[in-house]
Amino acid sequence: IQKGCTSCHQLQKLQAATGLVGPPLDAMSQKTYIAGVLPNTEENLVKWLMNPQHFHVASAMPNSNITPQEAIKISAYLWRD
Numbered sequence: 806i807q808k809g810c811t812s813c814h815q816l817q818k819l820q821a822a823t824g825l826v827g828p829p830l831d832a833m834s835q836k837t838y839i840a841g842v843l844p845n846t847e848e849n850l851v852k853w854l855m856n857p858q859h860f861h862v863a864s865a866m867p868n869s870n871i872t873p874q875e876a877i878k879i880s881a882y883l884w885r886d
Contacts, residue, residue, distance in 0.1 A: 806819075806821055808869045808870075808871060808875070808879075809867075809869060810822065810824075810830075810869075810879075811823065811824060812824045812826075813825075813826040813827035813866075814826075814827040814828065814829065814830045815829040815830065815831070816829065816830045816831060816883075817831050818831075826865065827865070827866065830883055832886060833845075833850070833883040833884055834847075834883075834884045834886060839853045839860075840853065840857065840860065840861050840864055840866065841861075842860055842861045843860045843861075847880050847881070847884050850876075850880040850883065850884070851873070851876040851877055851880045852876075853866075854869075854871050854875075854876040854879055854880065855871050855872075855873065855876050856868060
């Protein structure tokens with residue numbers, strides 16, 4: 806919520822996440838790719854969260870100044886089903 810993720814993404818386990826711009830984040834561990842370009846692993850999700858444009862220059866996902874520690878926590882949260 807603090808980084809603004811909920812304004813673009815939906816996530817059933819987080820009631821405030823009602824955004825319609827980005828993809829839903831439910832069942833993240835079951836997805837094949839992150840943004841269609843990066844193989845979906847928990848480690849890659851951490852990297853993506855910190856700098857999405859590095860992997861997809863035209864990505865609509867903003868750089869939210871997420872620290873490595875925050876990215877690790879967010880990734881772990883999204884990978885829990």
